[in-house]
Amino acid sequence: MAAGAVSLLPTQSQAAPKPTVDEVRKQVEQLYEEAEAPTEEYNAVREEQKKLQGEVDSAQDRLARKQQEINELREKIGPLAAAQYRSGGIDPSVQLFLSGDPDDYLDRAEMLGRTSDRQAEALRAMQSMQREIAQERATAAQQLKALEETRAKAAEKKEEVQAKLTKARKLLNSMTAAQRARMEADQEREDATAGVSDSASTYNGPASGRAKAALDFAYAQLGKPYEWGSTGPDSYDCSGLTGAAWRAAGVSLPRTVKQQYDAGRKVAKSDLQPGDIIYWYNDNQHNGMYVGNGKAIHAPRTGKNVEIAPLDSMPFFAASRP
Template structure:
């Protein structure tokens, strides 16, 4: 602060140097943007990663949808119960109406005056007895109506709670759906950034890898040793070979992984729950060394991906978006567990 001299205007040379430096700085992002485009192999690996990441929320979405269906059924039956109870109350109210009218007509006059006015004491006593019966019937009907009214109020509260939980579940399902679709959109965008020739090269490389690994999605018929229900399940699964994977799908034109295992065993008359986790929890666990064709295989962990053992160290599964139902070596992914429906 000691000097009050105005700073010297920058010299032309200095301006030129600053300009070059500014130019260099402004070039930096451009240079990084112009970094070599990812190789076809890098794109493929990133697409694989995004598809794999979409699998866990897909299963979560399936579980939420199952819960949503159950809540919807409960809400519907609660509405039916409410309607029935309201009808019962209306009927009771209608029944009380004539009783109340009778009591009003007979009970509006003091009994001693009524006796005095009555030309026939016996007639009065008959009337009094009838009135007494009417009053007790009416009291009973009123009590019944009040009890029904209380039940109706409780039912209404319970129905409101169910609808609230159902709405929360719907919101959660929508969020999870968006999460999956976001990952799939990113994968599609990456794939769309490739030229047709690059994509063809990528698919050819994938096919070579699949062939080398013994992967096949060509239509085939199961002709292994399985019998009974396991054979029926495998016959169905084999008939789906070559159909596309689609998240959240349970057939008949596309499947996700647990959608395929569930549909295959359903064709054999066995009802499995919807998600990988639920199928894992419901099944009787078998050791890898005791595998039989038809057993359900879980890869990675207990809730991410499953398929069915077909024998000879191979399994059939709905792999991921962009691929078709295929037969793969059992150890093409990290084996986690197996269960027998």
């Protein structure tokens, strides 16, 4: 029995067969595709983070100004209080008795009244300012808390994306140089068959006006690498490219695929015009720009460059016109 058990060990300890080149490629592409959704979520959180940071900065500026106003009011109230003590600390009847001139006493009493009025007004102003500053502090505290929550969420999404990309890199690194070369050659053949191109060129299609300006910019980015979370000028993710292109044409678009989808006027596939934004898979995963002739320009995924690809190279979901 012992001998039999020993004889089984080599079989049990054998490593699982390594995946084939095609299997690795499919796994890597799947990981890259899975990284797109959290990338867009990360972009949305980062936009919220910027907004909250601006609100926090504004609140802190307001607090500083109000604190300065309170300090100035305190400086005014101090001398007024001292004057009141000097002029009003004695019983009025005694003041009249000590005064050799009743008119002089009346003048001093009137001045004292004015001093008291000014002090009361300054005190009321300071009390109002203190209430305002307390409210500002409470608002700022809430905004700071929200900001910290978005920072934590952004870090979580960043970690999720990086974990998928790291796994993809490990798969690629497990291949031999010959296997990687074969995979790249296969991809190039597929791209050529599908009409995918990332060579630098100039847009010469039928678009005009702002749409042409946006496409001119997009074409100038051909061959630049995809990088998640990037809006240029040296690299882009998908919504980073569409946003930068239309920004160059004078149109401000929101940051993420989902936000761009929600902001645009929807157009049917049959009514597409060059410059329209194309959404593949769903309304929040991947987008690009229609260039005409059934093709689109987009920033595809990690490991690839801005390219022109067939419109139907991915499942078409919708289109919008900025």
